[in-house]
Amino acid sequence: MIKIKKNNPLVIFLVAAGLLLFLHSTSLLNPIENLFWLAVKPLAIGLYGWGESFRNFYTDSQNQVDLNAQVARLVKENAALMVVNSQYRETAEENKKLRSALNFNAANNFRGVVANVIAKEDSSEDGRGLVINRGTSDGLRSGLGVVSEEGIIIGKIVEVKVATAKICLTTSPNCQLAAALQNEDKTQGITDGDLGLTIKMNYIPQLQKIGPGDPVITSGLGGDIPRGLVIGKVVKVYNASNEVWQEATIEPPVNFDNLTVVSVIIP
Amino acid sequence: MFKKNVQIIFLIFLIFAAAIIQYSFISALPTFFAAFNLILIILVFSLFFYDFRSALGVALIGGFWLDFFSFHFFGFYLLSLFLTAWLADHVLRGWLTNRSLYSFGLLMFLAMLVYNFLAGFFVYFFATDAGPFFLGRRGFWLNLLYQIAWSELAVLLMFSLAGAATRRLKPFFLEKK
Numbered sequence: 156m157i158k159i160k161k162n163n164p165l166v167i168f169l170v171a172a173g174l175l176l177f178l179h180s181t182s183l184l185n186p187i188e189n190l191f192w193l194a195v196k197p198l199a200i201g202l203y204g205w206g207e208s209f210r211n212f213y214t215d216s217q218n219q220v221d222l223n224a225q226v227a228r229l230v231k232e233n234a235a236l237m238v239v240n241s242q243y244r245e246t247a248e249e250n251k252k253l254r255s256a257l258n259f260n261a262a263n264n265f266r267g268v269v270a271n272v273i274a275k276e277d278s279s280e281d282g283r284g285l286v287i288n289r290g291t292s293d294g295l296r297s298g299l300g301v302v303s304e305e306g307i308i309i310g311k312i313v314e315v316k317v318a319t320a321k322i323c324l325t326t327s328p329n330c331q332l333a334a335a336l337q338n339e340d341k342t343q344g345i346t347d348g349d350l351g352l353t354i355k356m357n358y359i360p361q362l363q364k365i366g367p368g369d370p371v372i373t374s375g376l377g378g379d380i381p382r383g384l385v386i387g388k389v390v391k392v393y394n395a396s397n398e399v400w401q402e403a404t405i406e407p408p409v410n411f412d413n414l415t416v417v418s419v420i421i422p
Numbered sequence: 423m424f425k426k427n428v429q430i431i432f433l434i435f436l437i438f439a440a441a442i443i444q445y446s447f448i449s450a451l452p453t454f455f456a457a458f459n460l461i462l463i464i465l466v467f468s469l470f471f472y473d474f475r476s477a478l479g480v481a482l483i484g485g486f487w488l489d490f491f492s493f494h495f496f497g498f499y500l501l502s503l504f505l506t507a508w509l510a511d512h513v514l515r516g517w518l519t520n521r522s523l524y525s526f527g528l529l530m531f532l533a534m535l536v537y538n539f540l541a542g543f544f545v546y547f548f549a550t551d552a553g554p555f556f557l558g559r560r561g562f563w564l565n566l567l568y569q570i571a572w573s574e575l576a577v578l579l580m581f582s583l584a585g586a587a588t589r590r591l592k593p594f595f596l597e598k599k
Binding site for chain 2: 164165167168171172175176179180188191195198199200202203205206207209210213214273274275276277284286314316319321
């Protein structure tokens with residue numbers, strides 16, 4: 156007969172681990188866990204901030220060689236954007252007048268919940284999700300869109316706990332968004348992350364006219380994400396004549412490595 | 423008894439600090455640095471320099487904290503760390519007969535290997551967004567390589583520090599007079 160000693164470390168471990176699993180699965184630990192999260196959040200935000208600062212410092216020192224070329228490119232791009240911006244201002248002014256004339260209510264009647272990023276967590280192949288310090292207690296749920304400080308959509312919520320939520324980034328594989336191109340044909344499709352670096356848009360019919368530079372926005376279809384949030388712009392189009400569909404590579408306008416504050420859009 | 427309780431509370435806070443540093447600080451670092459597995463290094467360190475009981479303590483407390491923070495299923499870290507500690511203890515007692523730098527390095531290497539395979543296995547079979555099988559992923563092997571590099575660096579550092587603090591790890595020779 157096997158004798159089990161009372162102070163056997165293996166037995167102590169298994170009993171303690173079993174007890175923790177039981178208390179967690181029956182939600183008996185929830186009040187303590189929630190209280191603990193309240194205390195831990197500021198610490199997690201601070202530590203993540205330090206990590207981000209180190210990352211930025213390290214990345215900057217690695218990328219200094221490319222900096223001059225990048226500045227030249229940005230100056231060019233800035234000039235082009237100024238022209239586009241002035242046209243948009245004109246349109247916005249005109250839009251405002253028309254709206255007031257029609258007594259039209261603003262369509263963007265959603266609220267944003269500001270959140271701090273507290274960690275990065277592996278989500279899928281080559282994709283690292285972000286964890287934020289807001290959860291179900293703040294009204295969050297799976298499927299809600301998350302935007303950067305600039306208002307660019309960076310991903311959506313995939314899992315929620317009481318005090319925290321996990322976001323998949325638009326560049327992560329399996330993180331799909333309903334999207335629309337701002338081209339002549341108003342092409343619609345689904346975007347998906349590509350190797351954690353860029354975004355691809357598949358199943359675009361061959362007859363649709365798309366080209367580099369076309370802005371891509373959320374289409375507002377099938378979910379909790381409103382229409383009109385910027386995803387990025389098309390940088391490359393793959394349209395082999397023997398294929399049924401075209402594919403586009405989209406570049407997001409924000410660096411996902413530097414995110415510390417984000418907003419969750421609640422429609 | 424009082425002293426022992428204080429020691430346990432101190433250990434809980436120490437491992438909590440390590441777990442939150444691992445979860446929030448290390449995860450925010452660039453990929454190579456983010457592969458630093460602090461909790462696992464502490465676990466192997468306590469197994470090698472102390473005993474199996476201490477390693478299980480680290481697995482229990484560290485596993486609990488990481489499970490508390492993480493979005494993996496609850497028990498993911500508890501189970502991965504426990505199985506790693508258990509297998510590493512078997513290797514240490516059955517294969518490695520002395521307490522040298524080489525045994526410490528080999529033990530750390532094997533622990534990293536076992537832990538990553540277990541974690542990859544659990545994620546693949548239990549996560550909803552696991553993607554393709556982990557052994558076919560370039561990211562898995564790269565991360566494993568980085569983790570081994572960091573842990574072997576930690577072995578060198580810790581062994582040197584421990585060697586300076588105690589005479590137990592120094593080689594000795596029986597001289598015939």
